[in-house]
Amino acid sequence: MPMDVGRVQKEIRDIERDRASGVTIEVQGNSLQKMIGCLKGPSDTPFEGGTFYVNIELDDQYPFVPPKMRFITKVWHPNISSANGAICLDILKDQWSPALTLKTALLSLQALLSSPQPDDPQDAVVARQYLGSLPEYRQTAKQWTDTYAHTQQVVGLEAKVQQIVEMGFEREQAVVALRAAAGDENQAMEILLGA
Amino acid sequence: MTFEVRIKKWHAVASWTWNAGDDVCGICRMPFDGCPPDGKYPGDDSPVVWGICTHAFHLQCINRWLQSQTEQKCPFCRRQWEFKQAVVGGEDESEDGAGT
Ligand SMILES: [Zn+2]
């Protein structure tokens, strides 16, 4: 059975309408199966001031199976792989319910940034640091936020956007992909091509 | 001159509503007076069912979810799912559903 496109379209409209939620979403391509989510780092955390991009893939079975989500932006957090952005969060696994949505999932990721669960880690090294020395963890996490999640640091963004637009992509898509890739044109192209 | 009228298609129009608290199915997000994604016609083809927890879904939608799960839980409240009653054509039939 093909994916429930009607529901996904409604979900996207709902996110676009609710500007106050602090999460946004950008569809990649025409199929509605690949998108990039975006969330702000919660205040009073080492992620404050950062903008975090999340790769989203929807299976044909969605919403009966969870969306596949992975951080594109590098994050230092016990439940997020510092190597590949894989996320350990129960609602993206066995606690998924079709009553949840892309928006609630993105908001849950934001909540996860605020409240790490080191007992159920995705990244053992980060979890050990979190449990062993909280100040050190906070410092590293903040450094990573400053280095990878500050999108205003994308140098020469406009020129790169133009390049990508000339290759036939939408301007909005180009901006999101470039931001998500922290200005790396090759990675941005990979995101746009769904690689 | 005579005209012959042949009825090629009969489109029945009836007014009905589902007596559901929330008017949107929590799984497919379609109104209860519309179709779930794999239903062709609203109404008899897309019955609405309640759990004993009072949450309502299209029959097709909740069945597809329960069939994909080992534990039978309501998508909203995660309580054990049990069908409360079937409502047909907008009229309450106060008999208990399956499983009792
Ligand atoms: Zn439904």
Ligand SMILES: [Zn+2]
């Ligand atoms: Zn319920």
